Amino acid sequence: MPVSRIAAVEAEDEKLVVLARATRVRTGAAEGAALRDLDGRTYAAATVDLPSLKVSALGVCIAMAVASGARGAEAAVVLNEGAFLESELVPLREFAGAGVPVHHGGPNGTIGDSHST
Template sequence: MTLDPEDSKLITLARAARARNEAAEGAAVRDETGRTYSATNIALESLTLSAVQVAAAMAVSSGARSLEAAALVTAGEGPSAADTAVTGELGAGALHVAGPDGVLRS
C-alpha cells in the first residue's frame, strides 16, 4: 500500500516522537488547515492517554475543527476503540497504523 506523501509525513512524525520520548506509542494528526501535531502516549499514575488522544487533543486545543488524517506508530496491536472513536468524531479520513520500523499495517 502506497501512502500519499502528506500521510507518509505523519508516520515519520509519529515515529520521531515515539523514539525521542522512548514511548510505547507515537501519533501524528493533520488538521483541516494542514497543520500537524505529534505526540506520545501518557502513562502517569493519575492520567493515561493514548498517543492518538494526545495528538487529537493538541489539535483541538489549538483550534482545529476537524482532522484530515491520523497515524499511529506502535509495537502493540493497533488503535484502541477510543483512538478510532476520536479520529472518527473529528472526521479523519484515515487512521494509518505502522510498526516502529515505519512499515504500514493498515
C-alpha cells in the same frame, strides 16, 4: 469499520509517519502518533502513561488539535508494537467525522494497515 492491509500511504501522510516515529523514538514511549488538521497543521505526540493520567498518543494529538482550534482532521498515523485498537477511532470520529484515514504501523514506521473513522 473499513480496514486495508499494507496500505499505500500518500506523500503527505508519509510526513506524519516521520513525525510519529521521531516522537516515539525521542520519548521512548509505547507509541507515537501524528495528525494533520484541515488547515494542514500537524500535531505529533507520544503516549502519556502516568499513574494518574493515561492517554494514547492519538488521544494526545486529538486533544492538541482541539485545543488549537482545529475544525477537523485529514489523516492520522499511529505507530506501536501492538495491534491497532478500534476504540482509538471513536474520539477521532467525534472530532473529525467519518472518512478520516488512520494508518497504523510498527515502531520502524512501516505501515501495516489503514483504518477509517
